[in-house]
Amino acid sequence: MVAFRNELSLALVRHGYAAIARLREAGGGADWFEARLLGRRALVVRGPLGVRTFYDPDFVTRRGAVPAPLRLLLFGPGTVHGLDGVAHLERKDLFFRIIDDASVRRLAALVDRRLDEASRAWDGAEIRLFDELTAVYGEAVVEWSGIETERAEAHRIARELALIVDGFGIRGTAYPRAVLGRVRAQLWARRIVRETRAGERVAPPGSALHVIAASDLSDTVAATELVNVLRPTVAVAFFGAFAGHALAAHPEWRSRLADGTDDERRAFEHEIRRWYPFAPLLPGRVRRDIHWAGGTARQKDWIVLDIIGTNRDPAVWRDPDLFEPERFLDATGRVVEPDVHRYVPHGGGDVRKGHRCPGEPSAAALLEVTLRRLASIDLDLGPGAHEVPLRRIPSRAPAGTRIAAHAPR
Numbered sequence: 001m002v003a004f005r006n007e008l009s010l011a012l013v014r015h016g017y018a019a020i021a022r023l024r025e026a027g028g029g030a031d032w033f034e035a036r037l038l039g040r041r042a043l044v045v046r047g048p049l050g051v052r053t054f055y056d057p058d059f060v061t062r063r064g065a066v067p068a069p070l071r072l073l074l075f076g077p078g079t080v081h082g083l084d085g086v087a088h089l090e091r092k093d094l095f096f097r098i099i100d101d102a103s104v105r106r107l108a109a110l111v112d113r114r115l116d117e118a119s120r121a122w123d124g125a126e127i128r129l130f131d132e133l134t135a136v137y138g139e140a141v142v143e144w145s146g147i148e149t150e151r152a153e154a155h156r157i158a159r160e161l162a163l164i165v166d167g168f169g170i171r172g173t174a175y176p177r178a179v180l181g182r183v184r185a186q187l188w189a190r191r192i193v194r195e196t197r198a199g200e201r202v203a204p205p206g207s208a209l210h211v212i213a214a215s216d217l218s219d220t221v222a223a224t225e226l227v228n229v230l231r232p233t234v235a236v237a238f239f240g241a242f243a244g245h246a247l248a249a250h251p252e253w254r255s256r257l258a259d260g261t262d263d264e265r266r267a268f269e270h271e272i273r274r275w276y277p278f279a280p281l282l283p284g285r286v287r288r289d290i291h292w293a294g295g296t297a298r299q300k301d302w303i304v305l306d307i308i309g310t311n312r313d314p315a316v317w318r319d320p321d322l323f324e325p326e327r328f329l330d331a332t333g334r335v336v337e338p339d340v341h342r343y344v345p346h347g348g349g350d351v352r353k354g355h356r357c358p359g360e361p362s363a364a365a366l367l368e369v370t371l372r373r374l375a376s377i378d379l380d381l382g383p384g385a386h387e388v389p390l391r392r393i394p395s396r397a398p399a400g401t402r403i404a405a406h407a408p409r
């Protein structure tokens with residue numbers, strides 16, 4: 001039993017998002033501490049120095065960093081996430097060619113239009129916000145990606161993609177359902193890529209499908225990367241549902257978000273991604289010995305970046321456990337963009353050089369338009385929906401609870 005005492009995978013199963021904090025407390029409370037992951041030594045780090053170390057390619061590699069059951073489920077075969085060095089930068093460039101300021105604006109406009117349409121049907125109804133947003137984001141991103149398809153088909157694929165993300169905690173029935181979702185989404189994407197390459201389907205120049213189909217990736221890897229654009233965009237629905245929760249919990253912000261400045265919406269959006277739980281950690285493998293106050297992490301040991309602990313690091317954030325969007329506003333009401341080594345819901349460091357998420361601008365833009373729409377609707381959380389579930393990974397708010405929505409003002 002003693003051998004399992006500080007085994008992170010077991011702690012995650014037992015304590016969900018509180019796992020790392022509990023192991024840290026049990027080990028004396030230091031920012032960096034030693035644990036075990038899948039039976040091997042793991043250095044768990046948080047805070048700015050932890051982020052710098054985790055993203056230093058001299059010390060950390062991503063090869064073999066994500067265990068296969070999770071890697072194949074979440075990211076797919078041959079994905080950008082597991083590449084290092086030049087191969088990684090070349091693959092990453094594919095995503096920068098797809099996601100730029102103009103394309104993010106286009107995606108946000110598509111989402112805004114569909115949200116407007118969908119929210120009119122919510123009048124007086126009880127809706128599941130997560131499901132509604134999955135459909136809205138899914139339909140928008142399928143169109144934005146240059147994939148022509150029926151609305152019902154876009155909704156079906158959006159549900160598969162949401163299932164994949166819902167299973168990343170690798171627990172209970174969510175995991176096998178997620179695996180089925182991955183298989184179906186992967187086959188669908190491979191068919192789309194093949195049809196495009198065969199000239200049977202036309203993708204608008206510059207669209208995700210066009211860029212990916214024109215690449216020299218195999219059909220399977222091209223399908224993987226197409227899903228790596230679609231899946232995480234649908235996954236913004238996890239934060240979108242939290243946005244509904246945050247608005248219900250902080251009604252004093254509603255008029256500021258419906259009619260206020262872009263800066264206020266952006267500050268609120270930043271705080272949602274800092275405060276609400278989604279990805280709990282990132283795993284890497286030590287490439288070169290890391291000497292730290294508690295010892296030495298050796299080659300092939302795990303290194304784990306504590307995302308939640310960094311986003312709530314008391315050495316960085318004032319009252320880190322309070323939900324306070326004002327922390328991202330300066331005295332003149334302008335938004336203060338968070339530091340890339342202190343704010344890591346999408347990973348940290350330089351997005352161009354490391355593995356940080358290239359889709360962060362899309363996620364932020366989607367959340368901002370969602371906040372503006374939701375702020376003009378009455379959202380009543382059902383009984384029991386005020387707690388954010390922290391045992392289950394990924395958490396969802398408000399899990400399975402209905403929200404009474406009323407017509408836009």
Ligand code: HEM
Nearest residue numbers: 080081229232233235236279346347355356357359362363
């Ligand atoms: C809910 C919203 C999202 C969250 C919380 C999120 C989070 C993350 C995290 C934590 C990483 C890993 C960073 C690392 O390994 O250092 C990542 C990587 C990635 N994300 Fe996102 N992401 C989101 C949305 C998006 C969107 C909308 C896209 C694309 C349109 C996207 C595409 C990617 C890709 C391609 C990578 C791999 C980057 C690499 O390995 O270099 N993500 N994301």
